Amino acid sequence: MKTRLAKYYPLIPVYGAYLVMFFIGKNMSGMWQLMAMLAFYCALGQAFNIFLGMTGYVDFGYVAFLGVGTYGMALGITRLAHVEGIGLSVIVIGLALAVLMATLLSIAVGAVALRLRGAYFAIATIGVNEGFRYLIEGAKIWNGSEGMIFNAQMNQIFGREVASAISTFWADVLVLIIAAAAAFVTLVYMRSKIGYALTALREDEDAAKVMGINVTKYKIIAFITSAVFAALLGAAAWALKTPYVFPPEVFEIHYTVEAIIIVLLGGAGTLLGPVVGGLIYGVSKYWLAIIIPGFQLLIFAPIIILIIVLFPEGIVGMLRKKLRSRPEGAFIL
Amino acid sequence: MTLLKLENVTKRFGGLTAVNAVSMEVQAGELIAIVGPNGAGKTTLFNIVSGVFFPDEGRVIFDGRDISRLPPYKRAPLGLGRTFQIPRPFGSATVRENIAIGAMFGSQGKKLSVRQSLEMADLYIDMVGLQPHKEKAAGGLTPIEKKLMEIARALAMKPKLLLMDEAMAGMNPKDIDEMVGFLMRIKTEEKIAIVAMVEHIMRAVAGLAERVMVMHQGAKLVDAPTTDALSDPRVVEVYLGGPPRRSRKQRERRDTLEETES
Numbered sequence: 403m404k405t406r407l408a409k410y411y412p413l414i415p416v417y418g419a420y421l422v423m424f425f426i427g428k429n430m431s432g433m434w435q436l437m438a439m440l441a442f443y444c445a446l447g448q449a450f451n452i453f454l455g456m457t458g459y460v461d462f463g464y465v466a467f468l469g470v471g472t473y474g475m476a477l478g479i480t481r482l483a484h485v486e487g488i489g490l491s492v493i494v495i496g497l498a499l500a501v502l503m504a505t506l507l508s509i510a511v512g513a514v515a516l517r518l519r520g521a522y523f524a525i526a527t528i529g530v531n532e533g534f535r536y537l538i539e540g541a542k543i544w545n546g547s548e549g550m551i552f553n554a555q556m557n558q559i560f561g562r563e564v565a566s567a568i569s570t571f572w573a574d575v576l577v578l579i580i581a582a583a584a585a586f587v588t589l590v591y592m593r594s595k596i597g598y599a600l601t602a603l604r605e606d607e608d609a610a611k612v613m614g615i616n617v618t619k620y621k622i623i624a625f626i627t628s629a630v631f632a633a634l635l636g637a638a639a640w641a642l643k644t645p646y647v648f649p650p651e652v653f654e655i656h657y658t659v660e661a662i663i664i665v666l667l668g669g670a671g672t673l674l675g676p677v678v679g680g681l682i683y684g685v686s687k688y689w690l691a692i693i694i695p696g697f698q699l700l701i702f703a704p705i706i707i708l709i710i711v712l713f714p715e716g717i718v719g720m721l722r723k724k725l726r727s728r729p730e731g732a733f734i735l
Numbered sequence: 736m737t738l739l740k741l742e743n744v745t746k747r748f749g750g751l752t753a754v755n756a757v758s759m760e761v762q763a764g765e766l767i768a769i770v771g772p773n774g775a776g777k778t779t780l781f782n783i784v785s786g787v788f789f790p791d792e793g794r795v796i797f798d799g800r801d802i803s804r805l806p807p808y809k810r811a812p813l814g815l816g817r818t819f820q821i822p823r824p825f826g827s828a829t830v831r832e833n834i835a836i837g838a839m840f841g842s843q844g845k846k847l848s849v850r851q852s853l854e855m856a857d858l859y860i861d862m863v864g865l866q867p868h869k870e871k872a873a874g875g876l877t878p879i880e881k882k883l884m885e886i887a888r889a890l891a892m893k894p895k896l897l898l899m900d901e902a903m904a905g906m907n908p909k910d911i912d913e914m915v916g917f918l919m920r921i922k923t924e925e926k927i928a929i930v931a932m933v934e935h936i937m938r939a940v941a942g943l944a945e946r947v948m949v950m951h952q953g954a955k956l957v958d959a960p961t962t963d964a965l966s967d968p969r970v971v972e973v974y975l976g977g978p979p980r981r982s983r984k985q986r987e988r989r990d991t992l993e994e995t996e997s
Contacts, residue, residue, distance in 0.1 A: 593849065594849060595839050595840075595849060598828075598832065598835065598836050598839055598849070599836075599839075599840070601825055601827065601828050601832070601836070602825050602828070602836050604827075605824075605825035605826050605827060605828065606823045606824075606825060606826075608787065608823075609819065609823040609825070610825075611786075611787075611806070611807045611808050612785050612786070612787065612807045612808075612811065612817055613808075613811055613836060613837060613840055613841075613888070613892065614808050614809075614810075614811025614812050614840035614841055614844060614892065615808055615836075615840050616808045616809075617808065671827075726870065727870070
């Protein structure tokens with residue numbers, strides 16, 4: 403029994419961090435929005451890590467999955483607002499739509515782009531993100547470049563008070579839950595054949611193939627999983643929290659870059675890494691913007707370079723190496 | 736029983752014919768060495784058998800099945816394992832995990848759980864004597880340790896046929912003798928056929944193989960029992976050059992050239 407539970411010890415620091423964030427936000431006045439932002443970055447890292455960290459492939463179009471997730475929720479709410487008594491189940495439908503759309507998009511993109519390697523994959527995915535954005539704008543899909551604003555529909559479905567509670571509180575709680583679920587799935591993958599196959603293909607794809615690993619299959623598994631969590635995150639953190647969606651905002655490559663930084667700072671392919679990376683990134687971005695507004699990126703860049711140079715495997719990657727033989731090592735993965 | 740059969744296998748890279756109409760057979764449980772100088776097409780032949788390249792002409796038949804066009808990841812579960820010329824460990828994973836990956840996706844992979852694979856890895860770690868490095872990242876091993884780890888990883892795949900690419904390059908004579916002894920042992924213990932590719936180390940070939948195939952410029956030159964093959968004049972020529980008369984002629988020609996110059 404003890405050994406069976408020991409498998410899940412590495413989740414303790416991850417979930418501990420999320421609980422601490424929740425209680426700080428809940429009990430200290432004025433901290434909720436900061437904690438919500440940190441939770442978003444942690445969740446973003448946690449979701450992206452399943453693909454970037456575990457396969458070593460860099461997807462520059464990752465934000466597209468957050469984008470379609472946002473659209474999924476927006477479509478659910480706007481199209482079903484007139485249904486009498488739909489209430490909170492519209493959120494479930496919206497999340498399901500987000501998952502469905504991200505799955506379809508990731509299969510379509512993955513089937514083509516995952517045949518490419520390294521930089522070629524990265525370039526192809528930039529194209530996907532931009533292409534998808536201009537497709538929506540140009541072909542006037544889902545209102546095109548006008549986007550969707552669904553404040554009114556939220557109020558109509560939930561009533562004014564519940565709608566406001568959703569966007570100021572429950573959406574953020576949902577983000578934390580998504581982050582926790584992504585961490586759980588990461589751990590399950592790491593401990594299963596999927597994780598071993600991904601490690602092998604990340605280190606040496608050709609050798610992995612000769613060893614009997616169907617690399618395309620495992621890459622696509624990681625890609626879809628990561629995309630689904632991104633879509634859920636988009637639905638919660640973008641659609642429910644701010645009830646509007648505009649193509650230029652949800653397909654903004656800036657978020658992909660942030661996600662990459664978070665994963666690399668914390669430690670690609672580690673379980674705790676995205677939490678550490680998300681917290682460091684979120685906190686420094688927030689404080690630097692207060693202390694030296696306008697120059698935050700100028701200070702931030704050298705900090706990132708310093709961390710990457712000092713800890714090439716990320717902070718958690720380095721910690722894990724140091725603690726491998728110690729008992730505390732069981733909690734860090 | 737014929738385990739592997741190559742029928743007129745040809746592979747071209749643009750104008751270069753790397754492997755030219757090579758046919759060969761490997762019986763179950765046999766130990767064969769493929770030798771030949773640099774550029775003879777040995778590695779290309781290995782890559783064709785393991786599926787990295789598909790042949791332009793000819794067929795590869797493994798265990799009675801035509802695998803000429805089968806992707807590499809489908810060949811490994813049939814019982815085809817290989818090691819690489821330059822070891823290719825999964826660097827960030829530990830030695831134990833590396834070997835377990837072999838077990839997980841090898842010929843018995845479908846039946847093994849992750850835990851069983853890790854337990855099986857321990858057996859092969861003992862076999863190659865890497866216990867002290869078990870939990871080390873494989874990227875940090877010495878070259879010889881990496882080779883041993885790669886062999887253990889390939890053996891954990893439970894292959895019927897093991898292709899060893901330059902297993903002994905860069906080793907000193909003592910290590911070579913140990914490796915030869917080790918290969919002979921695993922051949923009988925694990926009941927697998929081994930095709931070992933050797934470039935120059937005849938010491939290993941003589942001690943190891945029952946049969947030798949010599950390749951030269953992409954084609955099969957000699958395929959015979961070891962002692963016959965190594966004393967074959969054509970093999971000597973490939974390795975040491977032609978008879979001395981030609982070189983004397985060249986020397987004379989150079990002398991005349993020098994005379995006219997002065």
